[in-house]
Amino acid sequence: MTAWTVRPDGGRPQGRVCPHAAALGPESAPLSGACLECVARGRHEHRLRLCLTCGHVGCSDSSPGGHATAHHESTGHPVVRSTEPGHEWAWCYVDEVFLEPDCGRRPA
Ligand SMILES: [Zn+2]
Ligand SMILES: [Zn+2]
Numbered sequence: 001m002t003a004w005t006v007r008p009d010g011g012r013p014q015g016r017v018c019p020h021a022a023a024l025g026p027e028s029a030p031l032s033g034a035c036l037e038c039v040a041r042g043r044h045e046h047r048l049r050l051c052l053t054c055g056h057v058g059c060s061d062s063s064p065g066g067h068a069t070a071h072h073e074s075t076g077h078p079v080v081r082s083t084e085p086g087h088e089w090a091w092c093y094v095d096e097v098f099l100e101p102d103c104g105r106r107p108a
């Protein structure tokens with residue numbers, strides 16, 4: 001699994017912490033390869049976010065559906081990770097901070 005830490009340039013005041021990152025368990029496998037809410041509406045959205053709590057896959061806020069945010073609002077699951085190639089970041093909705101892989105700390 002990947003351990004996550006708050007990104008220094010997260011656009012937030014220094015010292016911002018995210019208690020959710022440390023509390024995340026092993027990353028769930030994605031439940032689907034697409035945003036199922038969009039697929040049900042005949043759309044195929046590529047900008048996807050993976051819920052690190054349950055593995056739900058939803059489209060990003062920059063997509064028409066914004067289903068990843070809708071999932072957070074309906075479940076309270078705090079952290080999503082981008083699944084786009086080359087995107088090494090996650091986002092905590094609660095603390096509004098970007099997270100990055102914590103390379104200095106090896107998961108137990
Ligand atoms: Zn957080
Ligand atoms: Zn969607």
Ligand SMILES: [Zn+2]
Nearest residue numbers: 051054056077
């Ligand atoms: Zn979830």
